Amino acid sequence: MDLDSHIRRIPDFPKPGILFYDISTLLHNAAAWAAAVERMSGLVADWKPDLVAGIESRGFLFAAPVSIALGTGMVMVRKVGKLPGTVVSHSYDLEYGSDTLQVSDGLVPRGARVVLIDDLIATGGTARATVQLLQKIGAAVAGAAFLIELDGLGGAARMGVEVRRALTYPA
C-alpha cells in the first residue's frame, strides 16, 4: 500500500509557509487506514510494550488500534485540564510561551514498557515532553513511532529514545 498517496498536502496551514500533511484522506480510505495501522503496529511490535501511549489528539487515532493489535492497554497523554482525577503534569517550552501535558496518576505501573505513538514528528518538542512525562511517572519508554517524520528539524535526535517512522518528508 502506497500510504504517501493518501496523505493530502495543504499549503499555508495553519499559517503561511507551513506545508500541512493532512491524514484526513488516509483515514477516509478503508484499505489505506488499515494498512497504516498495520504498518505502525509492525514498527513497534518488537519493542514488546506493556502499554501504548498516544498524544492528544491525532496520536489517539493511531495509538488506540495499535494497542488493540498488539494486545496492550493504552495511555492517554492529554492537554492540560482534560483528564479527571489526580494527574501528573509536565510543562515544556514552545517557540512562543509554553504548554503542559498530563497523564492520569497511578495508572501506569512503575517500570512498565511504554511506547509512544503520534501522527507526525516535526521539531519533536511535543513528543520529547511526552517521553519526559512518561519517565517522570516511572515508565520505561522503549521508543517512539510516527507515521510521518519531517526531516531536517532534528526532532528524532532530540527524543532521547529510539525513533521509528513509516514515512519521511522534507521539512
Ligand code: AMP
Ligand atoms: P512538534 O512538536 O514540532 O514535533 O510538532 C508535532 C505536532 O504538530 C504533531 O503532533 C503534528 O500533529 C503537528 N504538526 C507539526 N507540523 C506539521 C505539519 N507540517 N503537518 C501536519 N501536522 C504537523
